[in-house]
Amino acid sequence: MQEKYAPAEIERAAQSHWQKTAAARAVEDVNRPKYYCLSMFPYPSGKLHMGHVRNYTIGDVLARYHRMLGENVLQPMGWDAFGMPAENAALANHVAPAGWTYQNIDYMRKQLQSLGLSIDWEREFATCSPAYYRWEQWLFTRLFEKGLIYKKQGTVNWDPIDQTVLANEQVIDGRGWRSGALVEKREIPMYYMKITAYAEELLAGLDTLTDWPEQVRLMQKNWIGKSTGVRLAFPYEREGKAEKLWVFTTRADTLMGVTFVAVAAEHPLAAYAAQKNPELAAFIEECKQGGVAEADLATMEKKGMPTGLTVRHPLTNEEVPVWVGNYVLMSYGEGAVMAVPAHDERDFAFAQKYGLPIHQVIGAEGETFSLDGWQEWYGDKQKAVCVNSGKYDGLAYADAVDAIAADLAKLDLGEKKIQWRLRDWGISRQRYWGCPIPIIHCENCGDVPVPDEQLPVKLPENVEITGAGSPLARMPEFYETACPKCGKPARRETDTLDTFVESSWYFLRHTCPDNENFMLDERVNYWCKGGIDQYIGGIEHAILHLLYARFFTKLIRDVSSVGGVHIADEPFKKLLTQGMVVAPTFFREGKDGKKQWINPADVNVETDERGRPARATLKTDGQPVTVGGIEKMSKSKNNGVDPQSLIDEYGADTARLFMMFASPPDQSLEWSDAGVEGAYRFLRRLWRATHEHVRLGLVKASSSSADLPDALKDLRRKLHQTIAKVSDDYGRRQQFNTAVAAVMELLNAYDKTDSGTPAARALAQEILEAIALMLFPIAPHIGQALYAELKPDADAAQTAFPKVDASALAQDEIEWMIQVGGKLRGSLKIAASADKAAIEAAALASEAARKFMEGKSAKKVIVVPGRLVNIVV
């Protein structure tokens, strides 16, 4: 055995050994329990960052651990290869998005392989390959035929200078990121997926996902947002004709307090009123300014203008003025709301601003209402009752809603209704680097799906990106085609699909990536039975990606033409949401006011007393740069830290070990390489300990504590406690930092114990073998190498995880903590066989108790089994 730990050498050897033995190759085998372990696939942005290392190391730890438990493990990898960054890179560097993407994939694959991940690379694919997206197009046409995909108008961000649609990310402070122009909302036709048809099932399914973090289930529940309320109408006359203005409310009990109605700027009634009202038309035009992101809409100043129109209150027939409000969302409910300023914060602020009346209709007997305290009347639905509401006075929330809904129903002006916050999913993108939408527009036949035999609709790969509009719309050779139905000249759709579509089903395709005839085959039945056993990915995907993936799983299940395969209701049985790796951001503002983001590696940073970056200068010119926030590592903020230098300097095992040791996986982690040295030191120390043992000669490992002297008995107990702890941390808890700490403690204890006797050498053999195997999931190369030295004929990658010897855990004495009045005052060793009375007596007689009870008698003695005794005086 080599004396020095040489990571580069042993990592090369281990990786070539695993390749030779096909250690990570997954083969269907119905006789073994399967374990499909999947990490969210990366976008090929160029280089790995620390978030990737964290994500894929966690996945590999679980995959390797479960292999050691004897399960048939599948751990695949792919590339989420369509997306905006490729087009941005194309613009900046005059390269084709396809070439840029494939280059990135090649580089990042090498980086992943250098980490020693036990991935079955035979199942790799990139979503930008026609072999993958043809099945996405195929599914699109099936869903289109079933009406689960349909066309309607949608609102997008429009850059009037670049004449192009912008993503929300490309709208900065209401302006286009490249042109600087004020962004406008614009309505265009788009395809939508009817996710709302599955709202009820997506909500109910959350209750079955017991191995998902509660946090994620809660966020999805709130996102789907089921609320029960009343859809009701305010009647009015328009040019002599009776019309109804519909609104939705969850607070029908406040209907008698309505003092105005507000409609969205895009509402037809607003447009009608604006015809004879230039001022209102100007206001509606103003509302079009700015982007469509909800965070911006919700935080902007609430503005409104009266339309001059009135509607009639459905129950009192009183006139109610109609306003246009910029805070009313056309996309939720009816695009119109009834306003009850006395009992809604937003309505109250609006009424105050524009001098609209405020009528209290909720209260409690004997209490009075003042404008300052209006919130008190809103909050508690349980206690509140109707007041100033005529026949509804005295009714509590639920009764009032029922009574009012019943009266509205009699008038044909309303009914109870379930309302969802969830909206249908707009999947059209006016972009090039995505999956072409397989539709042909024919003047005679309308929107015709591309027939199966014409799939895939291939995306031309050699194109020039100009930043203005979609290149496909300028390529007659792409869009000029014939109608599949009537054969007349027709125009191919030039929009592409939202890239979330690719990531909504890739996990199924990994089971059968080579099938050229079907989207999926029976292999999916094996690997995905009961769902993918473990899914690992960033918490930032808690809602959108995970919801869309759940939705797609149900869609594919329900498309009967995907024959012979049985898809589970839910795709991911167990979910581990990784916390983000965050890092400080730095930037300089260019002459045009645009931010140029600078990588943390390129600046020198001064920190304040709280350790946060306060000032920074660019290394190349020594001049200051602006310090931004601490944010998740991303390409757009250029704050990703490349792990390659870490791997080059210390090896993959140290990088992996440090990443796992730095913090629990679900917690966000502010990147710092302080402490990498400690991980490396630990591996070196372990190497040295093993080398010393091997030098003295291999022996048979001990297997019992029966004849060991006390010191060795204690050490062997520590070993088996550690095996129990590490198994629990890998398996149930999925918390790897504490598993590493436990192994470190074991090595510390091992180092402190004398090792001369044959019994000690046998125990050393047992301990070192166990450490090599326990560390194998996290640091597989050194685990492989050390185990081979300790057991020359064995292969760690083919060896079971160490088992706990329960008899080694037995203890003669237990140390009890002694508390007096809840404060720790001492400790006491008592025989493990002592009963409760004996423990109480011993505690009361202890020196700590005597000293701190000050002669008072014990009022109560609390014994917490195996832990402490609290004497209450």
Place this chain on the structure above:
RNA sequence: GCCGGGGUGGCGGAAUCGGUAGACGCAGCGGAUUCAAAAUCCGCCGCCGAAAGGUGUGAGGGUUCGAGUCCCUCCUCCGGCACCA
């Protein structure tokens, strides 16, 4: 604005079901080894205090024999908000 999560020594973090706060590691300090350095090894290390002891988990309040953990109010940071992925 809305939804979700976090805040514990100089730093990363531990404390798993309400029961020893600070495991493990980093940094620091003192020592050994060395011609010297690196590496390694030993010891110390929340704060106040000479000690006894007191105090301490973002702030304030509460429940409990006992609270980092449960409840209420607030501050602050991070993620998501439907076209970043």
